[in-house]
Amino acid sequence: MPEIQFNHLIQNQKVLVTGGAGFIGSHLIDKLLEGGNEVVCLDNLSTGNQRNLTEAKKSPRFTFINGDIREPEVCRKAVKGAKYVFHQAALGSVPRSVDDPVTTNEVNVGGFVNMLTAAKDEGVKRFVYAASSSTYGNHSALPKTEDIIGQPLSPYAVSKYVNELYARVFGDVYDLKTIGLRYFNVFGERQDPNGAYAAVIPRFITSVIKGESPRINGDGTHSRDFTYVQNAVQANLLAASANTPDADNEIFNVAYGEATTLIQLVDIITQNLVPLLPQSNSISIQFGPERTGDIKHSLASIEKARKVLGYQPQYNIEEGLKRTINWYLKNT
Numbered sequence: 001m002p003e004i005q006f007n008h009l010i011q012n013q014k015v016l017v018t019g020g021a022g023f024i025g026s027h028l029i030d031k032l033l034e035g036g037n038e039v040v041c042l043d044n045l046s047t048g049n050q051r052n053l054t055e056a057k058k059s060p061r062f063t064f065i066n067g068d069i070r071e072p073e074v075c076r077k078a079v080k081g082a083k084y085v086f087h088q089a090a091l092g093s094v095p096r097s098v099d100d101p102v103t104t105n106e107v108n109v110g111g112f113v114n115m116l117t118a119a120k121d122e123g124v125k126r127f128v129y130a131a132s133s134s135t136y137g138n139h140s141a142l143p144k145t146e147d148i149i150g151q152p153l154s155p156y157a158v159s160k161y162v163n164e165l166y167a168r169v170f171g172d173v174y175d176l177k178t179i180g181l182r183y184f185n186v187f188g189e190r191q192d193p194n195g196a197y198a199a200v201i202p203r204f205i206t207s208v209i210k211g212e213s214p215r216i217n218g219d220g221t222h223s224r225d226f227t228y229v230q231n232a233v234q235a236n237l238l239a240a241s242a243n244t245p246d247a248d249n250e251i252f253n254v255a256y257g258e259a260t261t262l263i264q265l266v267d268i269i270t271q272n273l274v275p276l277l278p279q280s281n282s283i284s285i286q287f288g289p290e291r292t293g294d295i296k297h298s299l300a301s302i303e304k305a306r307k308v309l310g311y312q313p314q315y316n317i318e319e320g321l322k323r324t325i326n327w328y329l330k331n332t
């Protein structure tokens with residue numbers, strides 16, 4: 001499919017991206033800079049990395065603030081003069097939140113309210129924030145539609161659901177225009193493959209590249225709606241520029257709309273790597289116990305985002321994985 005450009009949606013504006021040294025935020029920053037925007041990044045580098053900003057730092061329209069969203073004054077300074085806020089900063093990972101619910105809450109809830117407050121005081125035009133598919137919790141309906149959620153299964157899921165509640169209240173009470181994007185398993189270049197809380201795709205790819213067996217929690221029949229990062233970037237630009245009251249203070253699924261099991265995922269990764277690294281063919285999978293807070297299947301309906309925002313995901317899992325694997329081959 002020919003690549004559709006979305007740069008024109010937000011152009012020559014001052015914007016703030018929180019969590020911009022992280023995986024998704026750094027890709028969003030690169031796109032916003034391509035659109036001629038003046039971009040401020042607020043990040044405390046707790047899980048992000050300056051390396052992700054190598055391209056961005058070449059632009060005179062880019063400013064990095066090393067600061068923490070748990071400090072209201074830092075948020076206030078960062079948002080000064082911004083027309084749009086893309087709030088990506090949070091502590092991700094279900095297991096991290098199970099190990100340390102207090103810090104997850106301080107950053108994901110306390111920091112979120114600080115950012116909402118700073119944005120409404122500054123009178124920003126739109127506050128777009130990273131919500132999460134974990135909000136669907138234990139509800140088994142598939143595909144997931146935005147209005148039907150279950151009970152959260154982890155402190156992380158609670159924190160992301162609370163974000164949605166706060167955003168709606170700030171819309172009603174203070175007239176701040178927000179949009180929440182429920183990301184479904186986003187993957188792509190720059191996602192951190194290291195550490196106990198690494199996401200499954202970067203872990204699998206780097207394991208296979210190193211000739212090690214990828215480890216699956218559970219029997220591998222769990223499935224996810226894996227979403228290439230440029231689809232999530234597109235959704236952010238569409239959300240910020242949305243010009244219909246139907247979008248105000250709403251929540252949208254951001255996914256591709258297809259389920260892939262973990263066994264299929266390993267298969268696609270090895271098939272891509274075999275021509276370059278023939279030994280990948282003989283790699284076996286290690287199976288471990290299921291993780292607390294994990295759901296069995298996840299698949300999004302993306303109809304609402306399509307209809308209201310005009311979202312058209314450009315990359316399916318195969319296309320996204322090709323690009324991602326090429327990047328890890330150069331960076332592992």
Ligand SMILES: NC(=O)c1ccc[n+]([C@@H]2O[C@H](COP(=O)([O-])OP(=O)(O)OC[C@H]3O[C@@H](n4cnc5c(N)ncnc54)[C@H](O)[C@@H]3O)[C@@H](O)[C@H]2O)c1
Pocket residue numbers: 018019020021022023024025042043044045046047048049067068069070087088089090091092093107111130131132133182183184185186187192
């Ligand atoms: N990657 C996914 O599949 C996925 C799925 C659902 C939701 N999300 C959400 O999307 C957002 C971005 O996720 P990501 O995958 O890019 O994660 P990431 O960890 O790469 O990025 C998060 C960034 O936030 C920064 N940060 C953390 N705490 C901070 C604080 N107190 N002050 C300032 N900055 C802070 C980190 O340093 C990091 O750069 C997060 O809100 C995450 O919860 C991600």
